[in-house]
Amino acid sequence: MKKLFLGVLTGLALAAGGTFAGTLDDVKARGNLLCGVSTGAPGFATVDDSGKDVGFDVDYCRALAAAIFGDPMAVKFVGLTSAVRFTALAAGEVDILARNTTWTYSRDTDLKQTFLGVNYYDGQGFMVKKELGVKSTTELDGATVCIQVGTTTELNLADYFKENGMSYEPVPTADNAESQQQYLAGACDTYTTDASALHGTRVNLENPDDHLVLPEIISKEPLGPLVRHGDDNWADIGRWVLNALVIAEEKGITKANIDSWKDTKDAEIHRLLGTGDDDILAMVGLPKNAMYNAIKAGGNYGEIFENNLGATSGINIERGVNASWTKGGILYSPPFR
């Protein structure tokens, strides 16, 4: 009798699973992952001279594809502008959105999305010409500011100047490239956007040393991948692939040395790489060596950061708060057990 009852329960669970937990099955049936990325955000997503997708967000999706299929190339990148990104995710055009998107309350709740974590802690900063003699944002009273219209940065700017009792004159622009042109042409004293973009822009100015990114960060912009509400198993997979990359850096597992951990005493590494006895990844429907493949795809979090945003990329962003908690940053993953 008990057996029968369990059997019915399992059957119900399977039926329920078939109805709701579909994304992983859909992705497997399709044979590739549909990953929404930016059509162009320096360091985060773009195509290189040969037409290959590259970037920080791109590498995360490759890791996810590697976890599911064992093949980092089993992913199709769908470039999305900020105007269509959320609807594209909601309408099922992409399985996951990894598009330098700020995690906010209303996006999480009202737009019915699940953020999987933070893969980059960004914040809004300011760039000024050194000859202006400004050393801090508190000295910007009365400045003309180039600002991209219709972004959260515009609202942050208004809030910040109001809080500090300062005034400013906005010079509206359409995107970062136009802000930069206006700033260089002298239409504004300072221009503001996410600090990661400011660094990337500054490096490529005629004389980078004539320009200064002010030290203050006036807003929190935690960027991370997100999925639709309604498929928790799929959200778990995305979240734990991201966590696995962070843990790998913490433990010193790199793309190069990933095969040399078979004899380690660290049980968590065995669980992570699937070299131990217990197969905990079966809980989410992934193969035992999924995380091994994910890390093998583009390296751990630190390597991905270095290749796309750090010194190797030419953008030269410091790790700062994005360093692992063991190195003075705030990147901290729950344990893998």
Next chain:
Amino acid sequence: MITKIAFVRKKEIPPSAPPITEVGLIGWLRQNLFSSWLNSTLTVLSVYFIVIMLWDFIPWAYGGHWNTKSLRECLDLDPDVACFSVLTARWKQLLFGLYPAEEYWRPTLTFIFLLLAIVPILFPKFFRFFWFSIIYPGLAVWLLWGGSFWSISIVYIGLTLGALFFLTLIRRYLKNYMIAAILAFLFTAVFFLFISNPLVGLLNVILPISLPFVESLKMGGFTLSLIVGVTGIVASFPIGILLALGRQSNLPVIKMICVGFIEFIRGVPLITLLFVASVLLNYFLPPGTNFDIVLRVVIMVTLFSAAYMAEVIRGGLAGLPLGQHEASASLGLTYWQSQRLIIMPQALKISIPGIVNTFIGLFKDTTLVSIISLRDPVGLASTIRADQKWNGIYWELYVAIGLMFFIFCWGMSQYSQYLERKLKTDK
């Protein structure tokens, strides 16, 4: 009475040369540039502005770098000149988008065939090659997207069979066009529903001709602009004519539908329609439907342009004297005969400037697709700038894209002027 006449000219004075101020370069300058104080001032000012613009532009463009590896390298060499290296590195992407490099010959061939296919339409001398213009759309779709050759040609086979069926019925068995048309339609429908798929399968086995499939996500650059622009232009013209006629129709239902459609489309911005195509349609279609994004955009752009085209042609129709309609009716021509032989040739001739205006506008409007994430040249410009090597490049890309658009739009405008001169009957 003798009057002494001092001198009588026996010959006509040879015409003397016109004053030096009226001929040659000086005369031309006086007539065209310095004919009055106002014009002289404007000339001097214009020359001044042209010179100061070119003064900066020519050294900037002429001395530009073409072979550096990144913007940084350009700036380190000489920051005051253009960094065209970005075009050297990315010109293929600007032309073909993300199309696979080993398949570049396909869009190239499609473009060459496009030039050949429009010749019979543009120049009546070559009208005997019109069959190629009919084959071309299918050929272009097959070349660009690939897949089995037969799955595209089956459309042609089916339509040809349907047409043959219709003609046979008319010639041999039936007098009534309406019944014959309905039967032919049913025949074609049966063919596409039940016969075409097995037939394609069979043909694929017997004679497999196919190209590697390229998905719409990979389309971009000027290839995409041309796909959207040319399809929109070609399809919107006949739809526009029908809408214009429908709007003037005496049948209230047809008239209401046409007026409603035209006024609705004209009342909505194109970008809104594009958002509907890219985002909203997915909510209404069953999940898993793969309704190609480029097709969706082409449909929206065509509908948009057709509404404008209808109004332009209606303007031409309104410009015709009522006598033309009455004269054709008095000759005993049917409605369609009089439209085809009397009304449309004149109305379209009057509307040429407006029609070409709409075409050019449509072609430039294709850049709006960058907002819904398609990688047309303008969309690609921001993608290219997101590569740290070219982060900060601005004018070089836009100058190149602007030049490409100028070539196409200028060509269209030149052709329309040629056509107007050719059709000019009131000397």
